[in-house]
Amino acid sequence: MAAVVEEIPSHLRGNGRPITEERTVTDLKVIGSIPPELDGRYVRNGPNPLSGTSAHPFFGDGMLHGVRLRDGKAQWYHSRYVQTPFISSPSVDVLDPSVMLDMRSSKANTHVVGHAGRILALEEGHFPYEVDADLNTVGPVDFDGVLTGSFTAHPKICPVTGEMLAFGYSAFEPYLRYLRVAADGRLVQSENITVGGPTMMHDFNITKNFVIFMDLPAVFDMSLAMSGDMPIRWDDNYPSRLGVLPRNGTDDQVTWYDINPCYVFHPMNSYEDGDTIVLDVARFDHIWRESAMDFPPPRLWRWTIDTATGSVREEQIDDRAAEFPRVADSMIGQRHRYGYMMAMPAGEQGDPATQSGAILKYDRETGSRSEIELGRGHTCGEAVFAPAADAKAEDDGYLMTYVYDADTDASRFVIMDAATMDDTPVASIELPRVPNGFHGSWIPSSVAG
Numbered sequence: 138m139a140a141v142v143e144e145i146p147s148h149l150r151g152n153g154r155p156i157t158e159e160r161t162v163t164d165l166k167v168i169g170s171i172p173p174e175l176d177g178r179y180v181r182n183g184p185n186p187l188s189g190t191s192a193h194p195f196f197g198d199g200m201l202h203g204v205r206l207r208d209g210k211a212q213w214y215h216s217r218y219v220q221t222p223f224i225s226s227p228s229v230d231v232l233d234p235s236v237m238l239d240m241r242s243s244k245a246n247t248h249v250v251g252h253a254g255r256i257l258a259l260e261e262g263h264f265p266y267e268v269d270a271d272l273n274t275v276g277p278v279d280f281d282g283v284l285t286g287s288f289t290a291h292p293k294i295c296p297v298t299g300e301m302l303a304f305g306y307s308a309f310e311p312y313l314r315y316l317r318v319a320a321d322g323r324l325v326q327s328e329n330i331t332v333g334g335p336t337m338m339h340d341f342n343i344t345k346n347f348v349i350f351m352d353l354p355a356v357f358d359m360s361l362a363m364s365g366d367m368p369i370r371w372d373d374n375y376p377s378r379l380g381v382l383p384r385n386g387t388d389d390q391v392t393w394y395d396i397n398p399c400y401v402f403h404p405m406n407s408y409e410d411g412d413t414i415v416l417d418v419a420r421f422d423h424i425w426r427e428s429a430m431d432f433p434p435p436r437l438w439r440w441t442i443d444t445a446t447g448s449v450r451e452e453q454i455d456d457r458a459a460e461f462p463r464v465a466d467s468m469i470g471q472r473h474r475y476g477y478m479m480a481m482p483a484g485e486q487g488d489p490a491t492q493s494g495a496i497l498k499y500d501r502e503t504g505s506r507s508e509i510e511l512g513r514g515h516t517c518g519e520a521v522f523a524p525a526a527d528a529k530a531e532d533d534g535y536l537m538t539y540v541y542d543a544d545t546d547a548s549r550f551v552i553m554d555a556a557t558m559d560d561t562p563v564a565s566i567e568l569p570r571v572p573n574g575f576h577g578s579w580i581p582s583s584v585a586g
């Protein structure tokens with residue numbers, strides 16, 4: 138009798154393989170020297186299916202991977218599942234409508250941020266999950282009962298006011314809510330926003346005076362959920378629009394601007410410039426037209442909204458395929474000069490040994506691009522910026538990420554010089570294998586202990 142060979146989904150091959158246990162490592166080998174001003178935690182979230190498999194990368198159970206830095210030392214590496222209901226009851230179906238509507242039933246697998254003394258693990262369909270300074274789960278957060286729906290994985294923390302501006306979208310009405318969390322952690326505004334239908338709104342933008350929603354043609358189709366697939370597909374008939382709302386505004390104050398069809402998971406940053414609003418974004422021509430793994434190459438684009446004429450200029454900035462754009466947290470909503478992206482790895486898809494990753498740095502003032510090359514067999518994730526002590530310039534600081542080495546099947550946490558973009562890390566900390574993931578943050582001790 139022939140053995141039944143199950144096809145392993147592509148997102149679970151190579152460094153997509155989940156790890157099978159939570160780890161605590163305190164005896165960490167460091168090459169180079171850790172800048173002593175870095176006092177805090179780099180924490181990154183990502184899917185790590187407890188069962189060993191998942192139908193889509195977005196469905197895996199959230200696992201946090203963190204490194205604690207202090208006094209020039211790496212005190213620990215922790216990997217911890219976020220203790221959601223799926224960990225205690227692994228057979229629960231993520232696509233069951235009653236589970237989708239239970240706001241505690243988060244996979245908590247997408248991002249992690251520090252705000253108002255709390256560390257929040259985030260996934261866009263449900264409540265945030267709070268974790269403690271060691272990354273152990275505290276529980277779901279509903280902001281003292283004020284939050285009644287989902288909370289995005291991509292809130293924006295304003296470096297000027299300390300507010301955490303956010304939103305939540307849903308397959309069911311109300312399709313979109315604007316959420317404003319005060320600097321002290323209270324949810325002080327929850328505002329229903331009228332959109333054309335139920336769309337997947339992954340991220341958004343803030344400026345000094347506005348938030349900007351991206352209403353794009355990735356729409357819910359619950360018939361797909363019935364077949365066990367991602368319940369969202371591309372819709373050529375759904376218009377693409379940007380919605381500009383004053384930060385303390387109401388639904389009737391949103392101004393919508395038409396743009397060409399596209400999808401953006403992640404903006405790099407946005408800011409106001411006179412009568413214009415500038416948004417740098419990682420733009421896809423489309424997503425999920427053929428299947429839920431249909432991802433054409435994303436590239437950096439600039440949108441410039443002219444609020445006086447109502448038009449939007451759309452310019453492709455670079456041919457290089459790249460995603461996971463970030464700026465320094467201190468520049469969010471401000472006019473940035475520098476942005477950082479993860480280059481889509483060169484080499485054969487699905488063969489980590491042939492792939493070579495890179496971190497890109499865009500200078501939006503000169504138009505130039507520089508890069509840190511990681512070398513063959515080495516790939517990285519999103520690069521997160523942390524400022525140097527007494528930083529004088531916007532790029533005076535460090536880029537942090539996990540780097541996977543296919544030769545050793547292990548990972549390193551690297552701290553790179555963001556100003557020089559030197560290929561040699563300032564410090565490199567040897568770790569067990571950290572699987573591919575999504576987003577992370579540098580959370581200084583001043584924010585979360």
Ligand SMILES: [Fe+2]
Pocket residue numbers: 247290291339340402403575576
């Ligand atoms: Fe994201």
